[in-house]
Amino acid sequence: MSAERPTLPPVRLHSEAELARDALAAPLLARAARLARWAGPDTRVGAGGELVDAQLPAAAELLGLTPDEDGAAEASEAWRLAVDTGLVDIEDPADETGDPDGGFAGADGFDEDDEPGAGGGGEEPAGTVTPGENLALLTGGSPADVLAIWLDGLEAAYADATAPAFDDFADLIGEDGSVDFDALDWDxxxxxxxxxxxxxxxxxxxxxxxxxxxxxxxxxxxxxxxxxxxxxxxxxxxxxxxxxxxxxxxxxxxxxxxxxxxxxxxxxxxxxxxxxxxxxxxxxxxxxxxxxxxxxxxxxxxxxxxxxxxAGVDAPAIGDLADKGADALLGGVAHYPEAAARAEIQLWLTRRGPDGAAAELLDAARGTDELGPLRRLHCQQALALVGAEAEPAVRAVLDDPELGGLARVWLAERGAEGVPAPSEAMIFWLAIDTIAAQLEAAGDLEELQGLVEGLSGQHSGFFEEAWRVDHPATADVLEAMGRLHSDKKQAKDARKAAFKARSRGGSAD
Missing domain, CATH: 1.10.10 (Arc Repressor Mutant, subunit A)
Structure with a gap:
């Protein structure tokens, strides 16, 4: 049993509205927005779009920062974020001069005439500042708009965090201000x-x-x-x-x-x-x-x-399956932790509504593939959340060979009347299916051992009959029972039964 599992457990995210409020309150983005509203055509920027040194004291004062080098550095950082996230636009002087580079920095982020990290070496303005279209979206856009801008800011901050410190290459700056990047030990x-x-x-x-x-x-x-x-x-x-x-x-x-x-x-x-x-x-x-x-x-x-x-990583979030079909729901939550699976199912039911949900869930629970037992386990949990509205759909599958046992358990737990007794074949099939689900879920070992011993102990001669069960996981389940059972004789009987099941060819390898 080796169905593919998600790379990471599902995360429970805050709503987009809450996240957008957090994004707007992030100190760096908040400062960038204040500078973007403060800036105008008279704002002077250097060759890389950064504020020139003469502008930094006023920017730092606007942001309530200390009037020293640290304050100037923080103001410069906030301005760079405003540029990187489109809160301000800088008209390239190449539009007027014909210079194809426009005096702006190259792909490495540094202009060959400026020292790395400097706040605008030359004082000559290199462009005209205008409000960026994203500035209006911070206050008038949707939460998704705000988060998209913030994600751009995260990428910019990420680049800063992984860049070398100025001290790492201070000795590599030539007399002309260029940096010998080949000599810098930085990948x-x-x-x-x-x-x-x-x-x-x-x-x-x-x-x-x-x-x-x-x-x-x-x-x-x-x-x-x-x-x-x-x-x-x-x-x-x-x-x-x-x-x-x-x-x-x-x-x-x-x-x-x-x-x-x-x-x-x-x-x-x-x-x-x-x-x-x-x-x-x-x-x-x-x-x-x-x-x-x-x-x-x-x-x-x-x-x-x-x-x-x-990056292509499977990183699910609770709510991803809320608008999917029941087959996607039961397959998707197959390896979720119990609390996460319950939360996902509850969201699905809230979106889907009770009408027809039980029948759709039961239909999706069928199947003899490896995940079939887990789908039926989660279907039973989902039906418990549906409540009394599920009873007609549950009664409709009482004679189904895969769902009949599940239906009887659900009805009995609710104290329903007129529930037919299960056949012996159905009892054994349900026992194998239940243990198969728990093995695939890879849950708590002590709980699984208790389940194995409890099910085998309910029926004398359990293993003499269990190997005959026409379930694709029969042999695998009996082998696992042989490993887990604390009674040596019962464990030996389980292993013998597993051998018989494989010899009969009644289990998929």
């Missing part, structure tokens, strides 16, 4: 893959079954990317790599927090003084929070999932 693809991996692990820790969304210690997150799963005590070399990764992530999360995807408590800078960067690893009894804590925000879950979907 943008590797940097992006590393950050993608870290945020993917953080996403999984946030949406996994039993996850509570609590902040994750930075050392644990760094170790998840460095320390092999089968390694016992990490070597000194591995610990040094973890320390390096922590410092790398500390810088990156500081860049990403203002766009709103994470809440981040940075590494305590006193640790760097106490221990030095090469010794940045917590002791057994030390307060781990000093080494950095990070959690994805609801907006961060949305943003990282969007990036995963763009």
């Amino acid at each position: 943008p693809e590797t940097e992006t893959e590393f950050l993608d991996g870290v945020l993917g692990n953080l996403y999984l820790l946030t949406v996994g079954e039993g996850a509570d969304g609590a902040p994750v210690p930075l050392p644990a997150l760094a170790a998840s990317m460095i320390v092999p799963d089968d390694m016992g005590e990490p070597t000194d070399d591995v610990l040094e790599q973890v320390s390096d990764a922590m410092m790398r992530l500390d810088d990156q999360f500081r860049v990403l927090e203002p766009i709103g995807i994470v809440e981040y408590q940075p590494v305590d800078e006193a640790l760097l003084v106490e221990e030095g960067e090469d010794a940045l690893s917590p002791g057994d009894e030390e307060d781990v929070t000093r080494y950095g804590m990070v959690r994805l925000t609801p907006l961060g879950l949305y943003g990282i999932r969007a990036r995963m979907l763009d």
